[in-house]
Amino acid sequence: MSVAAVEIGHEIPKLEITLTGDQVRRYATVAQMPGPRFMSDEIARKEGLPGQILPGNMSMALLSRMLTDWLPDARLEKLGVTFRGIVQPGKPIVCSGFVTDRRDEAGGVELECDLILEQAGERRITGVAGLRLPKP
């Protein structure tokens, strides 16, 4: 998509995904976050959780993926999130967002976006992102 068409209020195409436990273990391993709660239902339950959960960094990375899927030429300059609840494999995840600000500058276009990650109809993560794109 061309950044020329992006205005304040523009909705970012959603990223909808259901991860398997194996996918979460793979991420946790390659991201060097082998916490037991990320690796197994059984161990996570011993910690008082309902089962295996995603590392917060993985949820954050899915929001980042949504942005670069949408605007592949964008450079992500900042990403901030608040973790409001756990995110689990085996249940649909919906990442969404919209543009809250646009600044056209000599060197390119800067966008600010609000981001949401939902599971089971609840906002589990909210965030903000700043993107920079070449001038259209």
Added chain:
Amino acid sequence: MSETLPLGIDPSVLDKEFDSSTSEPVTAEEIREYAASLGESHPAYFGATPVAPPTFCVKFRGHRFFHPAIPPETFVRGFDAGKDIQFGEPIRAGDVVHTSSVLHEIYEKTGRTGSMVFIVSRQMMKNQRGEMVAIIDSRFMLRPRDVK
């Protein structure tokens, strides 16, 4: 300023490096594997000389994540509250990442359920050319019953 911060932390330790580490050179395979684990499809992440997805930087956690002045038992009952990342130069295959860690902030907030303490650990990352790669602020929250 009060003499001590929440958890009895001396303010003089703030923003002073307590840990540093330097990675092995990042391999193309590590970058491709990280991108694949997220289902990424951007071609820049998968070529012979790939660029890492922005959040690849989170894997450089150093030797220890939180300041040694914070008692380890503090972390047993609290939880990860959030993260803010400022991205700099992208990480590429062959890069070496130097990570420096500081205790950036400790502050208290009062909500409906009482007082909560937030601990902000900051990791600052540079590549072998001295260029800023990322600054990551990780917030850890202690719920009211955990605050001593």
